Amino acid sequence: MGRQPCCDKVGLKKGPWSAEEDQKLVNFILTNGQCCWRALPKLAGLLRCGKSCRLRWTNYLRPDLKRGLLSEDEEQMVIDLHAQLGNRWSKIASHLPGRTDNEIKNHWNTHIKKKLKKMGIDPLTHMPLSTTTSEPLQEQKMDKSTKELPETSLQSTITESKEEEKSTTSTLLDPTTEMMMMLMDDDIDGFCTDEVPLIEPHEILVPGTNDAPSSTTSSSCDSSKLLEELQFPDFDLWDGDFNHWEDLLGDRPKLAIGDDEEYSWTFI
DNA sequence: AAAGCTAGCAACCGCTTTTTA
DNA sequence: TTAAAAAGCGGTTGCTAGCTT
Numbered sequence: 001m002g003r004q005p006c007c008d009k010v011g012l013k014k015g016p017w018s019a020e021e022d023q024k025l026v027n028f029i030l031t032n033g034q035c036c037w038r039a040l041p042k043l044a045g046l047l048r049c050g051k052s053c054r055l056r057w058t059n060y061l062r063p064d065l066k067r068g069l070l071s072e073d074e075e076q077m078v079i080d081l082h083a084q085l086g087n088r089w090s091k092i093a094s095h096l097p098g099r100t101d102n103e104i105k106n107h108w109n110t111h112i113k114k115k116l117k118k119m120g121i122d123p124l125t126h127m128p129l130s131t132t133t134s135e136p137l138q139e140q141k142m143d144k145s146t147k148e149l150p151e152t153s154l155q156s157t158i159t160e161s162k163e164e165e166k167s168t169t170s171t172l173l174d175p176t177t178e179m180m181m182m183l184m185d186d187d188i189d190g191f192c193t194d195e196v197p198l199i200e201p202h203e204i205l206v207p208g209t210n211d212a213p214s215s216t217t218s219s220s221c222d223s224s225k226l227l228e229e230l231q232f233p234d235f236d237l238w239d240g241d242f243n244h245w246e247d248l249l250g251d252r253p254k255l256a257i258g259d260d261e262e263y264s265w266t267f268i
Numbered sequence: 269a270a271a272g273c274t275a276g277c278a279a280c281c282g283c284t285t286t287t288t289a
Numbered sequence: 290t291t292a293a294a295a296a297g298c299g300g301t302t303g304c305t306a307g308c309t310t
Contacts, residue, residue, distance in 0.1 A: 014279085014280075015278095015279075015280090016278070016279075017278090017279085051280090052279080055279065055280085056278090056279085059279080060278075060279095102277085102279085106276070106277055107276090107277095109276090110275065110276055110277080111275095
C-alpha cells in the first residue's frame with residue numbers, strides 16, 4: 001500500500017550546503033532533469049534527503065532565479081498580491097518570475113512589514129493601523145483570521161480559479177496601494193510622512209526593467225546573453241538572472257561580463 | 269579594537285494537500 | 290476506496306555579516 005518511505009533520515013547531512021554538494025545537485029538536474037526528489041539524492045551522490053534537495057534547488061540553485069533585492073515594482077506587486085492572497089507565498093511568487101516563495105516571505109518579514117508599519121498601515125489587514133489597539137494582539141487575531149478565513153470578504157479573490165491565476169494585479173488597487181497613494185498626495189493627520197523613506201531621483205526604477213538595486217552581495221547581470229550560448233537538456237528556465245553559478249566554478253574558462261563581474265560554467 | 273546587537277537570509281520543521289498502489 | 294508516501298507550503302529557527310556602542 002502507498003509508497004516507499006521518502007528517506008530514512010539516518011546519516012543524512014543537514015545544515016548549509018557546500019559548493020561541492022551544490023555542484024552535484026546542479027550537475028545531476030542539468031543532466032537528468034527534475035525527476036523524483038526521493039531518488040535524486042542517491043542518484044546524485046548526495047547525503048541529503050530529497051526534500052532538502054528540492055528546497056535547495058527551488059530556492060537557490062534554479063537558474064532562472066533573480067538574485068538581489070526586490071525592485072520597487074516587485075515590492076508593490078507583492079503588497080498588492082498579499083492584500084488579495086494573504087500569506088500564500090507560493091501563489092504570490094508565481095506572479096513574480098525569478099522569485100521564490102521563501103525569498104518573498106523573507107522580504108515581506110524583513111522589509112515590507114516594517115515599511116508598511118512606518119506608513120501606518122497594518123501589514124496583515126492592509127488597513128490603517130489603529131492607534132488604540134495593541135499591535136501584537138491585533139496581529140495574533142489577524143494571523144488566525146487570515147488562516148481561517150474561508151473564501152469570503154476581502155479574500156474572495158483567493159478562489160484558486162484559473163481566471164485568478166491569469167489575471168494578476170495590474171488593475172487592482174488594494175487598500176494598501178490606495179493608502180500609499182493618499183500618503184503621497186496629502187499629508188494625512190495621524191500619519192507621519194517624515195518617516196517614510198524618500199526616494200531619490202536616481203533610485204527611481206523604470207517599470208519593466210529588472211534592474212534591482214545592487215546593494216547586496218549578489219550582482220545582477222544579463223545572463224540571458226550567456227544562456228544563449230549554452231545548451232542544456234530539458235530546460236526552459238534559462239531566461240532570468242542567476243548569479244550563484246560563480247560559486248560553482250570549476251575548470252571552464254571564464255566569461256567576462258561587464259567590468260567587474262565574471263561568470264564561468266562547470267557543467268556538461 | 270572588541271563586544272553586543274540587529275537585520276537578513278538560508279535551511280529546517282511540521283502540517284496539509286496531492287498522488288499512487 | 291483507502292491508506293500511506295511524496296510533494297508542496299508556510300512558519301520558525303539559527304547562523305552570519307554588518308552596524309553600533
